Amino acid sequence: ACGDDAALRDDLLAMLDAHERVATPVPEMSTQSVPYTGQGSSGMLQPDTVVDGKYKIIELINDGGMGSVYRARRISDVKMDVALKVIKPGLDSKQVLARFHNERQALALMNHDNIAKILDAGMTELGRPYFVMELVKGLPLTRFCDENKLPIIQRLELFTKICSAVQHAHQKGIVHRDLKPNNILVGLYDDKPVPKVIDFGLAKALYQPLTEDSLHTRLHSFVGTWRYTAPEQALLNNLDIDTRADIYSLGVILYELLTGQTPIDRSRLQDAAEDEVVRIIREEEPPRPSEKIRSSAQLSSIAALRSLEPVRLQKLVRGDLDWIVMKALDKDRNRRYPSAGDLAAEVERYLRDEPVEAGPPTVRYRLMKFVRRHRGKVALAGFALATLVLAAVISSIGWARAYREQQRANQNARLARDQAAIAKAVNDFVRDDLVAEVDPHHSIQPDRPFVSNITMKKVLDRAAEKVGSRFADQPLVEAGIRHTIGKTYMGLGDYKSAQAHLERAEELRRRESGPDDPDRLESLHELGWLTVHVGANAERAESMLREAASRRADTLGRSHPAACKSRYALAVLLMNSKRGEAKEILEEVLQEQKKSLTPRHRDALVTQRELANVLKDEGNLREAERMLNEVLQIQSEILSKQHPDTLTTQNNLALVYDALNEFAKAEGLLLDLVKVSEHELGADHPAHLSYMINLAAVKHEREKYHEAIDIYSKIIPPLKAVAGAQGPDTLAAIQNQGAILLQIGKLKEAEPLLLEAYQGCRKVFGENDERTIGVIEHLKLLYESQQNQPEVKRWADLLEKARRKPPGD
Structure with a gap:
C-alpha cells in the first residue's frame, strides 16, 4: 500500500509498533453494531471485499457523513478484527493525502486508554484513503448511559475520562472537531464501563488551513454535526479553529448526559436554512441544563433513565x-475552560463536593459547599435544613445587593470600594473563624485539641465570640456577620442567640446607613419574624414588621419580593388578633407574587398555605384542605418531600383533618412527618418539637391518652431548652399534658403542670388571652374534681374577670 513512499511506510510501522505495545482486548457486546444487509450506494464496499491486500470486509458498522466504517479482519498470521474507515468519494483529494502525512506521526504517538488506537492507514485499490482503528465493541455514549440507567455521578465519571482523552490528543496537536456521543463508544472492560473516543485525526486532517486552490470547497462545504459545533466553527470560512472548539463540543455532550437533550433542539436546525443555523449557533443563548429539564415534556422518563425522581x-x-x-x-x-484537562478537573471538584471555579465566588456558596463536604463533622440539624438555612442565611449579608443599589443610584466609586472591602472581610471571617473550626489543618493548636465531631452551633458560638473585638472599627462588616450568624442561629432553633445578633446588626446598619438602607430593613424584618416565632412581645413584632413592610414598599415598590415578604410576615403575626386584616394582606400579596413571580414560586406557595390557614380558622375546612393539598403536591415536586416548607404544609394539612374530625388521616400525616423532621432537622429542633405537640394532640383526640402523655414527657425538656420555659410551644405542651392527666383522673400530677402553664401564659400572653383562659378553665375543673371550694371560687372569679376584660385593654 505504501509503494515507494518511504515516509508513509515508516509512519505506518511506527503506528503498528505503538499498537503492539498498548493493545487492549475489547469484550463482546452483541448490540454494538448493525450488520449491513442491503445494497450499497455507489462506492460502498461489499462483504468479503479485500482492501489493500490486508483487510477483509465483514460488515458495515456505520455510514457517516465523511466516510463509511466497516468491521474488517486483518489477513495475516494474527487474525484481528478492526474498524476500517474509508473516506467517501470526493474527499480523497491530493491535498487531503498530503495532510495525512503531517498527522500520522502524531497519531502514532498517541497512547491513551480512552482513545481508540490508530493501527494503519493507506489507499484502497480505487485510490481512496482509509484508516484502520482499534475495533471498539460498545455503544454510543448516550445510548450506553440510558440503556444502563446510569446515575448522574457515573455519567460524570465517564465524562472526565473522555476529557482526559481529548486533553491527551490536544497535547499532541490534534483537534477532533467532531466530538459527539456517536464518536464516543462505551464498552465493558472487566465489567466496568470504559469510554473510547474514535475518529481522532480525521477532522484535523480534513480542516487544516487550505491553499488558495482548495479554498472554494472549504467555503461551500461543512462536514460535522451542527448541534455539537462551536460558534466559531459554524462559520464556513473557519480558518482559526483551535482546541477550544472541542471544549464547546464537550460542553454539549455534558449537557446531553445531564438532560437527555442538546442545547439546541435537532428539529430547529433540521427545519432551518444554513444561514439561520449559523445564526442560531452563534447568537442564541441556550437554556441552563436545569431549565431544560424543568421545561421538558419527557421529564419523568429523562429522570428515570438517570435513576432519579x-x-x-x-x-x-x-x-x-x-x-x-x-x-x-x-x-x-x-471565556470557556482553557483546556479539556481544566474541564475534567472542574467536574472532579464537583464530584468531591468542592467549590467549582465556574460558581459564584460568594461566602454563601463556598460555605455551603464546605458543609456538604464535611457533613460528617458538621453535625447540623439535618443536611436538608443546613442547605436551606445557609443558602437563605448567608445570602442576606447583603453587600452584593447594596452594591447593585449603588449602581442603580449611580453613587460614587468610593462606596463601591467600601462594599468590596466588606465582602472581603466577611469572606475572610467565614474562612478563618467559622469554617476553620472544623478543618484540622487550621484548628489543631498546641493548647487546643481538634474535636472531629464539632457541631455547627459550637462553631458559631466560637466565631460569635470574636465578632465584636475583631471588627470594632468596621461596623458594617460587624453588622453583616452578625446578621449571618443570627439567621443561622434562628435556623438551628437557638432563638435567644439569634435575637442578640440580629438586634446588634439592625442597630449598626441603622446607625451607619440610615433607616431606609436595604440591609437594615432586612435585619429589621428578620428580627420581627424571629419575634413572631418566639411568640413573645407581639406589639414589638408588629411594630418592626409594619415598619419593614412600609419602608420596603416605599423604596423598592409594593410588589417587590422583599416588600411582599415583610407584609406576609405581618399577616402571619396578625392571624390571632386581627384576622380580617391578615386575610386582606395575604390575598393582596398572593396576587402580586403570582404576577411578579409565578404561581409555583416558593414564596407564592407559602402565602397560599397561610391563606388556607385563614380559611381553616373561618370554618371553610374543605377549601382549606384543597388548597393545602395543592401546595403540598407542588412543593414536593419542586422542593422535595423533606424540605422545611413542605413539612410545614404537611403539618397544616394534618391540622385541617383534625378540625374535620378525620383523626386517622391527621395521625397518619403527622406520624410520617415527625419521622422525616427528626431525621432532617433533629430531635431538638423547634419545628420538630412543634410537630410532636400536634401529634400528641391528635392522639389525645383519638383517646390514646398514655401515648400522648409519653410524647409530652419526652418533648417538654428539650422545648424548655430551645424555646424557653415560657415559650408558646413549651406552655402549650405543659398545658396539654396537664389537661390529659386531669381528664384521666390523675389530679395530683395534673395540678403542678396546669399551675406552671397558667403562670407562663399570664406573663407572656396576658390575663385575658384565650390561651390563658383555657388554662384557668382547666384549673377550675381540677379543683371542682377535688371538691376544693375555696380554690374553685378563686379560679371562677379569675375566669369571669378574664372573660369580661376585652383583649388588648
Missing part, C-alpha cells in the same frame, strides 16, 4: 452543574 434530578443539576456546562458553552471561546 424528577424533582431530585432538577435539584442535582441546578447550581454547580449548570455553571460548569454554561462555562464550557460560552459563545466567547476566551
